[in-house]
Amino acid sequence: MQQLKKRQHRLVGVKGSSFRRPKFFAPQGDEVPSVTTAEMVEVDRVAVEETGPNLYQMMENAGRNLAQQAIHSLRIAQVDCRSARIVVLAGSGGNGGGGICAARHLVNHGAANLVLCLSSPQKLKPVTRWQLKVFRSAGGKEVTPSELREKKTTSTSLKTDLIIDAVVGYSLRGAPRGTAQELIRWANDSSAHILSLDTPSGLDSTTGETPGDYIKATWTLTLALPKTGLSDPSKTGEIYLADIGIPRACYTAETLRIDYCGKFFGGHYRIPLRIESEGDEKVQAARQKVSKATVDRIVFLGTSSGVPTAARGTSCVALRLSNKQVVLFDCGEGSHRQIIKSKSITASRIRHIFITHLHGDHSFGLFGLINALHITSNNSKINIYGPLGIRRFVESVILISASSLDHVNIVEISGDSPPAIDIGSGITVTPRKILHVKELECYGYIVKESPRRGKLDAKAAKELGAKGRELGILACGKDIVREDGTIIEAQRVTSPPSPGIKIALLWDTYDASNAKKEATECSLLIHEATFTSEQKENAAKYGHSTAAFAVRYALEIKAKALVMTHISARFQMDNKRDEGVKPLLEEALKTLGNSSLPVVIADDFMEMQREGDEFQVRS
Numbered sequence: 312m313q314q315l316k317k318r319q320h321r322l323v324g325v326k327g328s329s330f331r332r333p334k335f336f337a338p339q340g341d342e343v344p345s346v347t348t349a350e351m352v353e354v355d356r357v358a359v360e361e362t363g364p365n366l367y368q369m370m371e372n373a374g375r376n377l378a379q380q381a382i383h384s385l386r387i388a389q390v391d392c393r394s395a396r397i398v399v400l401a402g403s404g405g406n407g408g409g410g411i412c413a414a415r416h417l418v419n420h421g422a423a424n425l426v427l428c429l430s431s432p433q434k435l436k437p438v439t440r441w442q443l444k445v446f447r448s449a450g451g452k453e454v455t456p457s458e459l460r461e462k463k464t465t466s467t468s469l470k471t472d473l474i475i476d477a478v479v480g481y482s483l484r485g486a487p488r489g490t491a492q493e494l495i496r497w498a499n500d501s502s503a504h505i506l507s508l509d510t511p512s513g514l515d516s517t518t519g520e521t522p523g524d525y526i527k528a529t530w531t532l533t534l535a536l537p538k539t540g541l542s543d544p545s546k547t548g549e550i551y552l553a554d555i556g557i558p559r560a561c562y563t564a565e566t567l568r569i570d571y572c573g574k575f576f577g578g579h580y581r582i583p584l585r586i587e588s589e590g591d592e593k594v595q596a597a598r599q600k601v602s603k604a605t606v607d608r609i610v611f612l613g614t615s616s617g618v619p620t621a622a623r624g625t626s627c628v629a630l631r632l633s634n635k636q637v638v639l640f641d642c643g644e645g646s647h648r649q650i651i652k653s654k655s656i657t658a659s660r661i662r663h664i665f666i667t668h669l670h671g672d673h674s675f676g677l678f679g680l681i682n683a684l685h686i687t688s689n690n691s692k693i694n695i696y697g698p699l700g701i702r703r704f705v706e707s708v709i710l711i712s713a714s715s716l717d718h719v720n721i722v723e724i725s726g727d728s729p730p731a732i733d734i735g736s737g738i739t740v741t742p743r744k745i746l747h748v749k750e751l752e753c754y755g756y757i758v759k760e761s762p763r764r765g766k767l768d769a770k771a772a773k774e775l776g777a778k779g780r781e782l783g784i785l786a787c788g789k790d791i792v793r794e795d796g797t798i799i800e801a802q803r804v805t806s807p808p809s810p811g812i813k814i815a816l817l818w819d820t821y822d823a824s825n826a827k828k829e830a831t832e833c834s835l836l837i838h839e840a841t842f843t844s845e846q847k848e849n850a851a852k853y854g855h856s857t858a859a860f861a862v863r864y865a866l867e868i869k870a871k872a873l874v875m876t877h878i879s880a881r882f883q884m885d886n887k888r889d890e891g892v893k894p895l896l897e898e899a900l901k902t903l904g905n906s907s908l909p910v911v912i913a914d915d916f917m918e919m920q921r922e923g924d925e926f927q928v929r930s
Contacts, residue, residue, distance in 0.1 A: 333542035334587040335550075337575035343552065343584060344562075344569050346536045347517040348481045353566055354535060354557065362561040366438050369555045370405060373534050374412020374442070376553035376581055377475065377508055380532045381417060383581075384506055385473055393421040395472040398459070398503075400494045401439075402478040402512075403431040408439035409508050409534075410477020415446040426454045430478055430490045456490050460497055471503040476526045479512040481538060486523020487513045495524045502703045502710070504529040509538070511547055516540040529702065529723060536562075536569070537584055545720055550584045552576075585730050603737030604632040605760055606812060609835075609919040609926060610656050612649040613641075616841045616855070616877045617672050623915050624649050625672040626877060628816060628837065629656045630758065634736055639664040640756060640816050646676035647683055655918060658684060659691070663734050665742075666697035667818060668753035669704055677705060682714045696722045696732060696742070698752040724754055727825055737761035737811070743826035747819045747854040755820065757829040760811025764788055772804040812924050815870070818877045821854050823864060831868045835919075835926050838864060840875035840912070843898045858895040862902040862910065871925065875899065876913040 335343040346354065359365055364372075382392045399414040401407035407429070414427045427446065429435070435443060447453075476498060478491050487495055495512055498505055505528045510516040513525025519540035528548040533541060534555050541547050554576050562571035576582055608631040613624035625643025629650070632638070637660040639646075650658050661684065666674050677695070684693060695705065702721045709716050722732075724742050731739040739759050747753035767786040777799055781791050784801075788808070791799040815830035817823045818839035823830075830836065841855035850857050856864075858875060865873040875895065882891045892912050899910045911917075911928060919926040 332539050335537045335552075336585045336587065337552075337577065337582055338585075339575070339577055341575040343575050344536055344571060345539045345541075346569070347539050348515075349517070350567065350569075351481055351516070351535070351538065354561060354569075357561045357564045357567065358557050361564070362558050364556050366405065367441070369534075369557070370408045370412055370438060370442065372555040373409040373508070373553065375416055376534075376555065377409060377413035377477075377506070377532055378416035378420070380530070380551060380553070380581060381413065381473060381475060381506055382420070384504060384530055390472050392417065393423060395422065395424060397422055397425040397473045397475065398454075398471050399425065399427045399475040400478050400498060400512075401427060401429050402480070402491065403429075403434040403439060404436055404480060404482055405439065406477050406480025406482075406508055408436070408442045410475055411439065411442040411446050413475060413477070413508075414451055415442070415449045418446070418449050418451045426452045426459075428454050428456060428459050428494065430456065430494055456493060456497075460493070471501055474498045474501060474503045474505045476505055476507040476512050476528065478526075480509045481516040483510075483513065483515055487525075488523075492524050495526055499524075499527050502706045504699075504703065505548075507531045507547070509534050510541060514540060514546055519543055519546070521546065532581070533584075536571075542586060544586065544722070548723070549725065550586065552582050552584050554580045583726070603761055603763070604634040604636070604735075605921065606630050606738070606758065606814065607633045607921045608655055609814070609837075610653055611874075611876065611913040611915060611917045612646055612653060612656070613643050614876045614878055614913045614915055614917075615672075616839075616879045618880060619643075619645060620880050623878065625676070626667075626818065627676065628876070629653075630814070631655060631660075632736065632738070635660055636663075636736075637661045638734065638740075638758075641665075641667055641673040641818075642676040642680060643672045644675045647680045649915065650680075653916060659687065661693060662691065663740075664693065664695045665740060665754075665756050666695065666701060667755065667816075668698060668747060668751045669700060670751065670819070673819070674701075674704070678708050678712075678714075681705070681709060681716070681719060682712075685715045685718055692718055692720055694720045694722060694734075696724060696740075698754060699723050699725050725752075729754075731759075741829050743823075743829055745817060745820040745826055746822040753819060755815065755817035755823055755826045755830075757826065757833070758814040758816070760813075762808050762810050765806035765808045768804050768806070772799070775799050775804065777804070809924070812921075815868075817864075819855060821850060821856055821860075827868055830870070833868065833870050834924055835872050835874065836865050836868065836870035837874045837876060837913075839877035840895055840899070841877050841879045843894050845894075846879075846881075858898040859902040862899050862908070865908060865910075866903075866906060870908070872909045872911075873899075874911045874913050874919070878912065 332345050385395050401410040507528040511526035511528040516538035517540050519542050530549050531547040532551045562569040610629040613627035615623035624645050626641040627646040628640045630638045650656050727744045729742045731741040741757045742754040745755045788801045812834040814835045815833040816837045838861040839856050840858040840861045842850045842857050844857050918929040920929045
């Protein structure tokens, strides 16, 4: 929101414009209309001058929603709002007023370590000044930007848990300067989660461009309707939408004509949004030309449970793609050393790292690997994905050791069923929450290739009269329609398309039922088998699976093959592999019964090679 002037605004991106909007979807699948900056200004004008609510009411609704979102975010991070160290950064306009309002609600709910920092206290707009008066009446604490930078206060001298960004809203005009710029830099330099109000400060809410410094948000709570510039999750973090009480009559006014029904809120005042960018037609055309990759090899770099042994390293599995890129799943202590010793994996080819959970045997190898890649790689970007907390986890160690994160992009995952992550080349990775221990969230991952086109029978196509460029069109699965009405159907001259393979990677867990739908009929299931049923009490105590459980799960989801990993040190005595893991293998075979499901127990450096739509252990 911003202070309104009685003038007609030029609307950007409305019907008839070449502007292409991203698509936003509510949890139940309903599409949510998006608005440009100019359209949102008009929404505010119509609300204030014609339909209501007024600015004070909208700001109160925005601030309350922001406070609730902050409490929710802290709860996910397992931090109590009452003890959390929260810093609210507020500008002088409507966005700052919403931040100040949220600060007051949090103080009212016991946030004793919250401080408010105003970027321009001498320039507050009337409605924002009113919110500051109420905040002070609630006993809220304030710090100046200089005190914040110098860490002079008790609250800011300790590590901040959450920063609420309400410095610059949709009224951004050029790169942030002065105090606003300094506060943005301070926030980004901290290791705290950042929750932005409406749009991250410094980001153009129409185009998504960042003309200068901008807030790198963990979450963005956008108001009323999502802004068209919130299309890049690497800048916005996860996006939530808040209802601030604007009636349908406002959106459907003659100057707007937005198709709005509000049912996408589903009875809630805040909902998460999923983004699907349409993008420029040229970009889409270019994407179509990018060759699709396949998973051609799987390398087990670490297969031990909890601690490394003489024979096994801690958890790490690598998928090598046909374009030679590498995707890692977990990165326990010593994983970089294992990569160096591997004959098939090169560290410089790593582009994506997925972390299941933040126990050390699955994540402590990240720090050395990140530092080494910064020194040795060719500035290629590495994307790291993991549960909430992984950003702070990585940044704290890397930054305090004077290392660099310039080449690293960190994406935090939350919720039971997050959306699939497109890693390019036609491959997606779908996270699903699985149960391990109550202290930490854990995710399993399902890797899926896109369907492959059928092969063109050139001879049959030529017999039907196709030639030259027409053969390429048919190979793409498109029919040929000639001016005389003659049609050559692609399905007559191409083999049926084949679905890509699907690999489910599920550890550490005692219950992966939430992943069953996505993992069903996977080409390969890689599942932990830490114990046998004789140690089922330990399995229950520590949140792990037995060999029997892994086999039953594989049979339930109709997996085509099972690899068991995350092996307890008790089965690795004297480096005698066959004898050491024999109890696990015997239990697996007994549980299989008459099933022909192939079952393998992974060793370190075991490799599986792609053969058609199956994977075979390389000898």
